[in-house]
Amino acid sequence: SAVAIAGASEGWRPTRTVSRIEDLAKDGSVRSVDEVTFAYPPGSGEPKPELVRYLRDGVDVTDKERVRLSKRQREAEARRKKGEKDDNSVTVGVAGTPVDPRRQASVSIRRTGERRTIDGRVCQGFEYSYSDPAGGRSLGTAFLEEQTGAPVSTRERPDPLPRFADEVWVALTFAYKGPGEWYPTRVDIQGSGGLLFIKKSIRT
Secondary structure, eight states, X not given: OHXXXXXXXXXXXXXXXXXXXXXXXXXXXXXXXXXXXXEOOOOSSSOOOEEEEEEETXXXXXXXXXXXHHHHHHHHHHHHHTTOOOTTOOOOSGXXXXXXXXXXXXXXXXXXXXXXEETTEEEEEEEEEXXXXXXXXXXXXXEEETTTOOEEEEEEEESSOOTTEEEEEEEEEEEEOSXXXXXXXXXXXXXXXXXXXXXXXXXX
């Protein structure tokens, strides 16, 4: 039923997202904060984000970051045309989950026996893995609501990790209002890594 619920909700797409990105020190304290707002214009196909506002430690750097975003989007599109996987991409929605109907041939899932109450909903835990067409693989844990079978949360990491990353976790929380109304309400990303002696930890 989880796959059917996801398949019936493929038309959902974000219209606006607000992110808080924290650069963490070794002791876990916050060194700097980026607050980012994106809008997603209506249309068919994959939504393309438009940067509305970018604050770095309270200072508006929107214009500078728009230039950087445009460059990254062009580079990502060039990699996509070559069939290469984007190490820095995070998909949010049906396509970014193990219940995507189009991915079921590559999904492996196992019930863990763990029960957990999330946002007042009693859930069963499952471990899973799946692959995407670009050759990437993800490993994670999902919690499905016992009453409806709707996915309530997922937490996963890429396997292998992106270059220079020591840790990457992506956690999604979902709302389910009925048939055709299952969608992500929150995404949390945590990662650490670096090159040589330059190390960095982030929390979004």
